[in-house]
Amino acid sequence: MDKPLGQLEAMSYYIIAAAAGHDTTSNTAAGALWGLAENPDRFRKVKADLSMIPAMAEASVRWETPAKHFMRTATADTQVAGKAIKKGDWLFLSYPPGNRDEAVFEDASTFMADRTPNKHVAFGYGAHVCLGQRLARMEMRVLWEELLARLKSAELSRAARRTQANFGPGPQEVPIRFEMG
Template identity: 45%
Template sequence: MLTRTTDDAGRVLADPSAYQDENRLHAALEQLRTHAPVHWVNAPDYQPFWAITRHADIMTVERANDVFTNSPRPVLVTREGDVQQAAIGVKTLIHMDDPEHRKVRAIGTDWFRPRAMRALKVRVDELAKIHVDKMARGSGAGDFVQDVAVNYPLFVIMSLLGIPEADFPMMLKLTQELFGSDDDELQRGQTLEDSLPALMEMFEYFTTLTASRRANPTEDLASAIANARIDGELLSDIDAVSYYLIIATAGHDTTSATISGGLRALIDNPDQLRLLRADMALLPSAVEEMIRWVTPVKSFMRTAARDCKIGEAQIGAGDALLLSYVSGNRDADVFDKPFEFDVARAPNKHIAFGHGVHFCLGAALARMELTSFFAELLPRIKHLELAGRPELTATTFVGGLKHLPIRYSLT
């Protein structure tokens, strides 16, 4: 056990580097689940919070969205980051509570319903084949994350938004800078001020896009956002940009993390790779296991609207809570042998997409992308192995592998 005390274990949740060391992270989370599942964390540079680490307690909080609100602190950042985010005024779906959340979420709901997913599947399948074909034509070695995993879901979500392909590399760079602000390799600079230009470039790009779609509406999601009305009024520039941001960034970064993490899990567990290749009917359950295994969204924050109790802990009105999804998805009370990767796991009650009114808007799309990609890749594998050390992103919010060196041959 690397974590010596419960307080040490709690502070791990506020240490971006801990998410690069899975042994350290999971040792701390297992200690919390066992000895202090609702634990008060007071970490340097952060406003204190309750760490909620058991699956059942996370579900309790998610269901009670009137008691535990997303605003004003939906994501764990430093005290300085809390102040900066409030000053900028970006307000995405993850910042909102009902009734505002329900009204704004409805703008994109139809684009992610089953009927819309069926219409999009032809394009997703096509993009999966394009990227696997590119692997097959390659040298047989490379960084799967940077060569494939970040690009395939980027093409999907940018196509849905209607963004020109020439702008894809810029969007990828800005997304990695925003979500990688705690990572020495991905961040734009060492301070919060250094990361602001990435957000401002996103703001300028999407403000221009809004104006363009209002002047000349098109049949894409960007036009739906630009021309949406809430209570009869068009979205303000900041609200429209906020909607684009959550779709354009979370819409591909989380999926790329799951694709690369899923492939690594198959490499690390060759018996599971053989089982899945022998019976591709297991692919839907394998996809769910990849999502549980990776849990690309590590946590969200909530704020207690009134005094209440979770387990034996007395939560005060105004207290912040961190919902550790990565912990809940390894909870032995819910998952049999939670530290084993099992492509046939059933049931799989993972909470990687959240639960309740804030359940991930793009969950169906993510599942479809993963299914299409592995349906194309797995039957074509002749050889697959690691070619170096995988590297994870430093984060406390969204992340996964940033490098996965592999050697392979495909048909």
């Protein structure tokens, strides 16, 4: 491209970046609160050692996987898990199953705030890696540093619910009972 983005293209980019960052980070934070509220022992463990917060942010991204899927086009003939893929084939990348793969993650369906290693694919990979990943990590770290310093306890007051959406179905309602302290 030999010229800057036009006003429409630039505004479109800013709108999608702001919306994507808001929805994914808020869904991830709500998912982490859900995971902690369902597991008071894990809540207490993180509360007792706030140095776990960066690992908990990564665990919440894996656990919630805010961007659920993308389509890509194969740029070369290849093979994945014994399946031939031809150049030009469309590929449906579904991130939640990758982040819950029992071959990669021990006890993959459990929220563990201190999970290591944690080689999740929630931010994508390579040329398509999330541009906002560093900002998202910082926002989650600051949120949990400030919130956990003030909360004594948090537990679900009734069942949490998910939104029914195709691309980013995050938590719709995470009703908690909490105590400050």
